[in-house]
Amino acid sequence: MHVSVLKKELIDCLDPQPNENFVDGTVNGGGHARLILEKTGPRGRLLGIDRTQELVIKLKRELIQEGYDQRVMLACDNFARLKEIVHENKFHPVNGLVLDLGFSSWHLEKSGRGFSFMLDQRLDMRFDQHDELDAWTIINRWSEEEIGALIRDYGQENFWRKIAANIVAERQLSSLDTTGDLVRVINKSVPDWYRHRKLHPATKTFQALRIVVNRELSNLSRVLPQIVEVLAPQGRAAIISFHELEDRMVKQFFKSEEEAGRLELITKRPIKPSEAEISKNRRARSARLRAVRKI
Ligand SMILES: C[S@@+](CC[C@H](N)C(=O)[O-])C[C@H]1O[C@@H](n2cnc3c(N)ncnc32)[C@H](O)[C@@H]1O
Structure with a gap:
């Protein structure tokens, strides 16, 4: 079972409200997605994207059992196609988005x-x-x-x-x-x-x-400008990265969009996991969360 990182911090930044729509571009086992769904009931929808087919199939089955299927749509796809995926699924407005980059415990242990x-x-x-x-x-x-x-x-x-x-x-x-x-x-x-x-x-x-x-850096650089395009005004986006090169790319992009007056920073500095979280989940040690709001 994958342990989601920075759960409370992510929800604080995204601030999901009842009936808002969210995209989870790295939905995996749905850890973050379920936290969002709990806050966006009764009619808020979630579009979950993941490149790993086995995980999408498994999550679909679980969400049906949990009664979330009416509010969730899943796409086995690359988030680098974010704009097209959002349009193909007629998923509007997008009030928030999360990307939790990299791989999961499932990839390490089960794949x-x-x-x-x-x-x-x-x-x-x-x-x-x-x-x-x-x-x-x-x-x-x-x-x-x-x-x-x-x-x-x-x-x-x-x-x-x-x-x-x-x-x-x-x-x-x-x-x-x-x-x-x-x-x-x-x-x-x-x-x-x-x-x-x-x-x-x-x-x-x-x-x-x-x-x-997995062309992880090029996928990230392709998706960043699309996030600004798909977000509705006042929409929030949060990105959790695990690698210095990814975090630098996110930081520079958010800063240049802030200067252009399109985004405002919710996190002035990256949020890091607490010692308590790292002691329970070693994978969390290199996580960095940055979040923005569309103006
Ligand atoms: C760290 S896990 C996400 C965990 C999830 N947030 C949770 O709480 O359960 C990252 C996931 O992103 C997926 N992924 C990585 N690159 C992707 C891409 N370009 N497009 C879509 N999914 C991607 C991986 O398959 C993996 O399942």
């Missing part, structure tokens, strides 16, 4: 798609199984320079050069098919002290691969 360095699975890492690019292709087909740049830029991993060189050397002997194969190469590429820290030595490389496989 079988190699998101976790703790399990030995085929290198895949795609949210959407229709996408062509997977982690296997990057690791076994991309050049050493491309792999190195990916690990450096999206993982901010200091040992990127050595890891990339060893990946290319190892795959000449035999293809690297599983997460176990990749972890073995990473372990070989980093110094002893790096292997004995709290953070697993494969964390940054795996994060970089997932971001690139």
Whole structure:
């Protein structure tokens, strides 16, 4: 079960009112979506979007059982198509929107798609199984320079050069098919002290691969201007990011829209989870919430 982050803080920023409509662009297991639905009854609607088909099917079944189906519509789609999805579903007005970026516990533990360095699975890492690019292709087909740049830029991993060189050397002997194969190469590429820290030595490389496989930064940059377009006046939007590059992109976009007089900042600084939340949910430690209101 995925534990939603910054629940109270998110609801405080979005301030959902009875009968308002909300878009959850990363609906996953519906943790945040249910909190919104509780506040927007009796007639407020929610449009939930997620790229992971299994999660959308599962959530649809659960929401029917919970009696929410009349107020919820779900789309298995990429939030980078936000404007079209909203129009296709005739979902107007949009009084609020949330994006809680990245992946979930389901992807790590249940998907079988190699998101976790703790399990030995085929290198895949795609949210959407229709996408062509997977982690296997990057690791076994991309050049050493491309792999190195990916690990450096999206993982901010200091040992990127050595890891990339060893990946290319190892795959000449035999293809690297599983997460176990990749972890073995990473372990070989980093110094002893790096292997004995709290953070697993494969964390940054795996994060970089997932971001690139799923084009996470380009999806975010595509959706940001659409949020301003779809929101009704006084509509609120909140974005939770887990990566410095994502948070920087959100911050700069919100700031430039504030200067242009289209948005006002609800959060002057990013909201971070409390120590109490982090102690219960380690995944929350890098979460940053920023929220705006449309003028
Ligand atoms: C951190 S989880 C969201 C958790 C959810 N807010 C909750 O409380 O249960 C992120 C979700 O976003 C989805 N996702 C990631 N990128 C996406 C994209 N571009 N379009 C739609 N869904 C996306 C993933 O499949 C994943 O289910």
